[in-house]
Amino acid sequence: MKIGNVEIKGYAALAPMAGVTDRAMREICVRYGAAFCVGELTSAKAVVLGDDKSKALLKSVGGKIWAPQLFGSDPDIIAAAAQKALEYGPSFIDINMGCPAPKVAGNGAGSALMRDIPRACKIIRAVSNAVDVPVTVKFRTGWDKDHITAVELAVAAEASGAAAVTVHGRTREQMYAPPVDIKTIAAVKKAVKIPVIANGDIISGAAAKEMYENTGCDFVSVGRAARGNPFIFGEINAYLSGKAYTAPTLKERLNVCKEQIEKMCEYKDPYIAVLEARKHLSWYITGLSGAAELRRQACSVKTNADIDAIIQKALELNPDM
Ligand SMILES: Cc1cc2nc3c(=O)[nH]c(=O)nc-3n(C[C@H](O)[C@H](O)[C@H](O)COP(=O)(O)O)c2cc1C
Numbered sequence: 673m674k675i676g677n678v679e680i681k682g683y684a685a686l687a688p689m690a691g692v693t694d695r696a697m698r699e700i701c702v703r704y705g706a707a708f709c710v711g712e713l714t715s716a717k718a719v720v721l722g723d724d725k726s727k728a729l730l731k732s733v734g735g736k737i738w739a740p741q742l743f744g745s746d747p748d749i750i751a752a753a754a755q756k757a758l759e760y761g762p763s764f765i766d767i768n769m770g771c772p773a774p775k776v777a778g779n780g781a782g783s784a785l786m787r788d789i790p791r792a793c794k795i796i797r798a799v800s801n802a803v804d805v806p807v808t809v810k811f812r813t814g815w816d817k818d819h820i821t822a823v824e825l826a827v828a829a830e831a832s833g834a835a836a837v838t839v840h841g842r843t844r845e846q847m848y849a850p851p852v853d854i855k856t857i858a859a860v861k862k863a864v865k866i867p868v869i870a871n872g873d874i875i876s877g878a879a880a881k882e883m884y885e886n887t888g889c890d891f892v893s894v895g896r897a898a899r900g901n902p903f904i905f906g907e908i909n910a911y912l913s914g915k916a917y918t919a920p921t922l923k924e925r926l927n928v929c930k931e932q933i934e935k936m937c938e939y940k941d942p943y944i945a946v947l948e949a950r951k952h953l954s955w956y957i958t959g960l961s962g963a964a965e966l967r968r969q970a971c972s973v974k975t976n977a978d979i980d981a982i983i984q985k986a987l988e989l990n991p992d993m
Contacts, residue, residue: 796832813839
């Protein structure tokens, strides 16, 4: 697949998840086979105002293919933020038109743009004119089941200069509830020439293959299933290329968990990083023997030594994994 002039190899990308897919997780996922990744939702207005926290979200993943993701409702402000984002050398720029959060959609941004296609087009056009990298757009199937606008928005996005679209196969109203609307993703694919990246409930190699086959999509992206499991990308790559896949042992998985948390401590304030690491540690140990108690303990870790102790205990309780 090519996003504009950016050649993408592989089978699956890491989807953006605010508060989850930080730089450490993106680096780890790319290392374990994600073809590219999209950063956390970032307010265009905050970037333009020079907010340090928002600027930190725009930092790249050492030389890999990646895009920051911007949200906003004002075409000029998103265009200005996109120009600032170029300082960090992104491969392309993604615009969010699917976020259901009231503080985003309530201000005319995110999923609200699925109901205001003329404004969505002005934003895409303004950003495309402002930057010399490809511009992509991520949205859902529509606002609710009575307003499925993904095809109309995708066609309009293509005409306004988008180089690819990602469709999360749910409405804003659905949030994350099943089912994923495969038919609408397939209809989007039929309606545009630019690549279509399909997203929603891809939790395995088999699920990725089904998404490709049932929608005709050009690529897929994985969100929640990558939490605590960057290895899913290796599994998908092996499954789709017909190669054998050997899952990592628990020790290998938990070593990667430790490394991810070390990277978090390197890239952020180490105290905040450990607090944020609680959820990542919980995801890595999900499903293990003794997981309920280990997860309870993970919720109160305060130091790297606390994290190491939980990892050690997880290994002792699961000697055969
Ligand atoms: C905690 C969380 C945060 C998310 N943040 C973003 C975001 O910042 N930008 C975005 O476009 N989508 C965001 N999403 C949606 C995901 O990118 C993805 O579309 C959704 O989770 C469906 O894919 P999945 O079933 O593979 O998880 C978020 C999802 C979750 C669960």
